[in-house]
Amino acid sequence: xxxxxxxxxxxxxxxxxxxxxxxxxxxxxxxxxxxxxxxxxxxxxxxxxxxxxxxxxxxxxxxxxxxxxxxxxxxxxxxxxxxxxxxxxxxxxxxxxxxxxxxxxxxxxxxxxxxxxxxxxxxxxxxxxxxxxxxxxxxxxxxxxxxxxxxxxx
Numbered sequence: 362x363x364x365x366x367x368x369x370x371x372x373x374x375x376x377x378x379x380x381x382x383x384x385x386x387x388x389x390x391x392x393x394x395x396x397x398x399x400x401x402x403x404x405x406x407x408x409x410x411x412x413x414x415x416x417x418x419x420x421x422x423x424x425x426x427x428x429x430x431x432x433x434x435x436x437x438x439x440x441x442x443x444x445x446x447x448x449x450x451x452x453x454x455x456x457x458x459x460x461x462x463x464x465x466x467x468x469x470x471x472x473x474x475x476x477x478x479x480x481x482x483x484x485x486x487x488x489x490x491x492x493x494x495x496x497x498x499x500x501x502x503x504x505x506x507x508x509x510x511x512x513x514x515x
Contacts, residue, residue, distance in 0.1 A: 368488040375405040383440035392456035404484040410472040419459030429455040
């Protein structure tokens, strides 16, 4: 069963993902709960502070940072820069998540809009699973995913 995860990503990296330049997202930790086919909802952090888009989780590579770095850099089109190496260094385990079918939402709810209804809500520092019954998912995320349903007939 497909699960949903909310990822906090810096605006410059979110832009690289949605422009097709960045094809892997690196994280510290094992990412054990992630599986191929899950949906990553991207919250652009920093000055943007908006739910920005989504991608489908592709292949997942887990292991020591040096191994993950070799895997990612063996793909010339990974879009991962040296700053990502510094980010994963020092962690016991790292994960590289392949980005598939990135899509920017036409409506991008801001942190301010979400907090106007749910004042104590905070995006995750890295990423977190989000339950489809969570009010933020039902009110803000589900409608964005439903806009992707292709129209019938042409």
